Every structure is written in structure tokens, then in C-alpha cells.
Amino acid sequence: MKVQAVTDVGRERSVNQDYVYYSLTETGSLPNLFLVADGMGGHKAGDMASRYTVETFVSLVQDSTLKDPVSIINNAVTQVNRRLLQKAAESEDYEGMGTTLVAATVYDNILRVANVGDSRLYILGNEITQITRDHSLVEEMVSMGEINREQARNHEKKNIITRAIGGYDTVEAEMFSVDLKPNDCILMCTDGLSNMVEDADILKIVKSAPDIETAAKNLVAAANANGGKDNITVMIIEP
Numbered sequence: 001m002k003v004q005a006v007t008d009v010g011r012e013r014s015v016n017q018d019y020v021y022y023s024l025t026e027t028g029s030l031p032n033l034f035l036v037a038d039g040m041g042g043h044k045a046g047d048m049a050s051r052y053t054v055e056t057f058v059s060l061v062q063d064s065t066l067k068d069p070v071s072i073i074n075n076a077v078t079q080v081n082r083r084l085l086q087k088a089a090e091s092e093d094y095e096g097m098g099t100t101l102v103a104a105t106v107y108d109n110i111l112r113v114a115n116v117g118d119s120r121l122y123i124l125g126n127e128i129t130q131i132t133r134d135h136s137l138v139e140e141m142v143s144m145g146e147i148n149r150e151q152a153r154n155h156e157k158k159n160i161i162t163r164a165i166g167g168y169d170t171v172e173a174e175m176f177s178v179d180l181k182p183n184d185c186i187l188m189c190t191d192g193l194s195n196m197v198e199d200a201d202i203l204k205i206v207k208s209a210p211d212i213e214t215a216a217k218n219l220v221a222a223a224n225a226n227g228g229k230d231n232i233t234v235m236i237i238e239p
Helices: 045-063 069-088 137-143 149-153 199-208 212-225
Strands: 002-008 018-023 033-040 101-107 110-116 120-124 128-130 174-179 185-189 232-238
Touching: 002 018, 002 212, 018 045, 018 232, 033 045, 033 185, 033 232, 045 069, 045 101, 069 101, 069 110, 069 174, 101 120, 101 185, 110 120, 120 199, 128 199, 137 149, 185 199, 199 212, 212 232
Parallel strands: none
Antiparallel strands: 002 232, 018 033, 033 101, 101 110, 110 174, 120 128, 120 185, 185 232
């Protein structure tokens, strides 16, 4: 298994509120762990929210006595949400902070994913497939047939998310399980990539690169070339 992660402030932000983590070795009862978070809030709050959530999540997984990956991840999401709300109450600077979170682990060629918010996980094979579902206002509008995908991409409310760590007293992650095929690779990212680079172009960039290190750098470069309006985080995993 190989992994490459890159995070970049982008061209319009002064602070990087994204946070990325991976471990290719055991974390508690999980054989590996991959996390991407996109913080939101004021100047200090978004940065704190993503970093605190990821670091606390890792600690909770390490200390968990549970054995089932889905239970471990679900429990960690519940606990980290509660702790982030407590953290937010400590300072006015942290008031209203929250973060997206995508968590993934691979065992016996099965990928298990949890997501809260609009950061994404894709599978890249012969085509690109979005596995996670955005918890956003525009995604709900698409589901209800009010707008189409193209309208959603440029909608003025595309940054409004409907589910976040720290957003509510309780939060539930949406869970996905995927059987990986030979030559599949996994891409995790924040919306700083997915809002700036079309899915088809993401696939083309990754497939044309000689290795995942180059692919990750090229994806960030493409997002910046297209405007770089947000922080950009990319993690590519070769199972």
C-alpha cells in the first residue's frame, strides 16, 4: 500500500483550514487509517476545528475497545463531535466552529468510508466514481430535482453544508463499503479540489501521471490554475 497527501492554502485564502492524516500501520484495531477534514469558522476557528477533530479522532480510534471497523469509526465520530462542541465553548474565538470529515480504512480489499459534510472520496479505476455523498444544500436540491449537476457546480449556495462535526449536538456519519478491484486507487479531497477541477479532469490527471506523488501535485496545481479559491487537500492511496 502506498499513499501521497498534499495540502495547499490555495490562491485566495491566507490560512489553511484543511487537515490531513494517514497511517499505513495499525491504529487501534484498524489496520490503517486515512482522514481528511475541512474546517470552517473564523480565522482561528476553522484551523482549530479540523486539526482538533483529526487528532482527537485518531486518539479515540487508538483507545477504542471495539473490533468492528464500522463501529469504531461511528463511535469516534459521535465522541469527537461532542468534544469539539466542548472545545468551542472554551473561547469566543472558537464559537461556531465545525469541520467536514472523511475517514477511511482498507482491510482485505474492502474499503470502509465514513463522511460528514462535503469533502469527498472517489474510486479511480477505468472511470471516476464518487463514493461519498455531499451533505450540502445543493446536493439536496439536486436530489429533489430542483437543479441539475451543472447548475449545482456554480450555485451561489454550493458552500452551505447540512452536516458537520461540531455543527449540532449529535451528528451521524454516512457509511459506505466498497469492494476494491485490481488497479483501483482511492482519492480523498476537500472541496478546494472538487469545486475547481471537473471529475473527468481529475481522472485524466491521475491516469497520466507516472506515480501518485506526481498525480497529487498535479491535482493541486490544476485547482490553483483554475482559481484556487479555497484550501486544497488531496490524498491518493494505492491499496
